[in-house]
Amino acid sequence: MRVLGIETTCDETAASVVKLKVGGGGTILSNEVMSQIAEHAAFGGVVPEIAARAHVDVLDRLVVRALKDAGVTLKDIDGVAAAAGPGLIGGVIVGLTTGKALALASRKPFIAINHLEAHALTARMTDNISFPYLLLLVSGGHTQLIAVRGIGDYVRLGTTIDDAVGEAFDKTAKMLGLPYPGGPHVEKEALKGDPMRFSFPRPMAGRPGADFSLSGLKTAVRLEAERIAPLTATDISDLCASFQAAVVDTIADRIRAALKLFRATCGTPTALVVAGGVAANGAIRRTLTRTANEMGLKLVVPPPALCTDNGAMIAWAGIERLGLGLTDDMTFAARPRWPLDANAAPSPTGKA
Ligand code: KG4
Ligand code: ZN
Numbered sequence: 329m330r331v332l333g334i335e336t337t338c339d340e341t342a343a344s345v346v347k348l349k350v351g352g353g354g355t356i357l358s359n360e361v362m363s364q365i366a367e368h369a370a371f372g373g374v375v376p377e378i379a380a381r382a383h384v385d386v387l388d389r390l391v392v393r394a395l396k397d398a399g400v401t402l403k404d405i406d407g408v409a410a411a412a413g414p415g416l417i418g419g420v421i422v423g424l425t426t427g428k429a430l431a432l433a434s435r436k437p438f439i440a441i442n443h444l445e446a447h448a449l450t451a452r453m454t455d456n457i458s459f460p461y462l463l464l465l466v467s468g469g470h471t472q473l474i475a476v477r478g479i480g481d482y483v484r485l486g487t488t489i490d491d492a493v494g495e496a497f498d499k500t501a502k503m504l505g506l507p508y509p510g511g512p513h514v515e516k517e518a519l520k521g522d523p524m525r526f527s528f529p530r531p532m533a534g535r536p537g538a539d540f541s542l543s544g545l546k547t548a549v550r551l552e553a554e555r556i557a558p559l560t561a562t563d564i565s566d567l568c569a570s571f572q573a574a575v576v577d578t579i580a581d582r583i584r585a586a587l588k589l590f591r592a593t594c595g596t597p598t599a600l601v602v603a604g605g606v607a608a609n610g611a612i613r614r615t616l617t618r619t620a621n622e623m624g625l626k627l628v629v630p631p632p633a634l635c636t637d638n639g640a641m642i643a644w645a646g647i648e649r650l651g652l653g654l655t656d657d658m659t660f661a662a663r664p665r666w667p668l669d670a671n672a673a674p675s676p677t678g679k680a
Contacts, residue, residue: 521569
């Protein structure tokens with residue numbers, strides 16, 4: 329089975345063809361991603377209108393390239409999958425409409441994909457792992473701990489009540505005069521800095537439940553930076569190192585809390601799976617390895633290009649759903665908000 333996947337929910341335009349392997353897992357036949365970072369950098373964040381227009385500008389070419397790289401035409405594929413949310417509505421509409429049009433014109437099944445479900449299932453494409461598993465999704469838009477029990481069967485164990493982890497990195501970077509997106513710059517500064525110089529709060533640590541809260545930490549960094557201003561290069565490195573140390577401890581604590589909830593409600597997980605752009609952070613990866621070891625859990629972190637937004641994860645989610653006969657029709661509407669766990673209380677920030 330081969331599926332074309334289209335992703336346009338945020339600031340990455342992506343198209344990919346993935347093939348189901350005999351015995352499970354997927355082979356990525358092509359994976360085209362075009363980042364819009366340069367177009368948004370001047371504004372210090374993603375501008376929805378610019379994003380939607382940029383998707384329109386490049387998506388058709390990317391789809392053609394994805395098919396060509398995979399050595400197939402629309403005739404050879406078994407379905408077209410497009411992310412239908414959650415995300416920036418203008419961009420979502422671009423990808424969803426393109427996906428529907430391609431499916432209609434080629435008379436292939438159409439599959440509307442929840443972007444979060446695609447992140448959640450990526451580890452099954454790369455590592456062929458079985459359900460149930462514990463997923464930590466950490467990106468610029470999302471911070472969630474989820475029990476993945478099956479296709480379409482998710483229990484949200486924790487979410488952020490304010491900022492996402494990547495967002496906290498980005499806002500901290502902006503405050504300290506570092507470029508956008510800030511995560512990699514904060515990490516680079518942190519390598520040179522002293523993580524013990526400032527003792528920042530570990531928000532929610534030890535609290536029941538597995539929710540995150542990061543805005544207090546960000547404020548603590550701001551107050552400290554204002555107190556010691558003007559900042560020297562060493563101050564900036566030390567602030568970054570101390571901030572990152574607080575994030576790392578918070579993530580470890582919240583995973584431990586989520587595992588307890590998981591065991592109480594969903595049994596024993598087969599693995600701890602990590603997805604989202606923040607998973608590129610070396611200090612966070614090392615903590616995840618240590619925490620997974622401590623808990624006796626296998627850790628699965630897909631390669632960075634599959635942790636950040638991409639089309640292969642959408643194609644793979646399409647393969648999983650198509651395999652179960654779960655297709656959608658042309659009336660499927662874009663969903664700016666689309667929680668994975670419909671029973672979970674709405675997140676205060678809308679970060680589903
Ligand atoms: O998954 P992603 O590419 O896009 C979405 O947000 O959907 O994640 C991007 C986020 C940004 O907030 C970025 O600053 C953060 O991931 N990030 C990092 C690192 N690399 C990317 N955060 C911390 N350390 C990094 N090395
Ligand atoms: Zn994403």
